[in-house]
Amino acid sequence: MDTETNNRPKIQIDDEIREMTDEEYAAYLEMQASAPPPLGTDNDD
Amino acid sequence: MPVPVFTTGEVLTAANMNAVGLWLVKSQAVGSGVSSVTVTGAFSADYDNYFISYDGATTASGECLQFRLGSTTTGYYGNLIYSNYVSGSVLSVGDNNLSVFRHCSGGDGTSTSLNIWVNSPFAARRTYVFTTSYEDTANAGNYRGYLNDTTSYSAFTLLLASGTITGGTIRVYGYRN
Numbered sequence: 449m450d451t452e453t454n455n456r457p458k459i460q461i462d463d464e465i466r467e468m469t470d471e472e473y474a475a476y477l478e479m480q481a482s483a484p485p486p487l488g489t490d491n492d493d
Numbered sequence: 494m495p496v497p498v499f500t501t502g503e504v505l506t507a508a509n510m511n512a513v514g515l516w517l518v519k520s521q522a523v524g525s526g527v528s529s530v531t532v533t534g535a536f537s538a539d540y541d542n543y544f545i546s547y548d549g550a551t552t553a554s555g556e557c558l559q560f561r562l563g564s565t566t567t568g569y570y571g572n573l574i575y576s577n578y579v580s581g582s583v584l585s586v587g588d589n590n591l592s593v594f595r596h597c598s599g600g601d602g603t604s605t606s607l608n609i610w611v612n613s614p615f616a617a618r619r620t621y622v623f624t625t626s627y628e629d630t631a632n633a634g635n636y637r638g639y640l641n642d643t644t645s646y647s648a649f650t651l652l653l654a655s656g657t658i659t660g661g662t663i664r665v666y667g668y669r670n
Contacts, residue, residue: 457528457657465524475566476528479592483654 514669521663529652536615536647540667547607547663554656558598558607562646566592571638577631596636599628614646
């Protein structure tokens with residue numbers, strides 16, 4: 449079921465698990481770069 | 494005959510079965526160490542509205558799960574209303590034309606769970622979502638949003654901005670029309 453091509457993150461589509469393609473990996477990195485900061489807590493107690 | 498009170502050996506008629514409101518459409522086990530899970534064949538003309546649950550998962554980060562319809566990466570609008578466990582102070586965060594619905598699950602670094610109600614994903618009109626499952630180590634809240642298009646979707650993806658998830662089962666239920 450798994451297909452190893454490099455050390456990129458894995459994705460699952462139904463029962464298939466594989467590593468990301470070039471396009472998927474680029475989109476993943478872009479999403480990480482634009483990720484918002486964690487939520488405010490208004491109280492760190 | 495009242496529904497759903499049945500007696501042993503009772504015959505279930507079409508009227509009885511047609512009164513059942515929620516049907517399991519698909520059950521998908523999640524593998525090990527994946528950053529996203531796409532579930533195909535989840536939505537169809539059989540149902541207008543759906544409930545998606547996911548539990549029993551472990552996470553390698555404190556990230557919450559995000560929700561995407563089909564392969565659409567624009568037009569997601571929403572608001573998370575949440576409050577701090579200690580203070581109870583109510584806060585909010587807005588999502589303005591993002592690539593996913595954010596804040597759809599809890600994430601405390603060890604486990605996660607998710608509940609999403611989805612309105613009209615397959616119909617050629619806007620899709621609306623509501624989740625009650627956001628939580629982290631300091632806050633908990635609810636998220637409401639919509640996807641601003643009229644595309645018909647049959648698949649969805651749960652994904653993390655970083656980190657991975659392992660295990661658990663995603664279940665998709667359809668509400669009888």
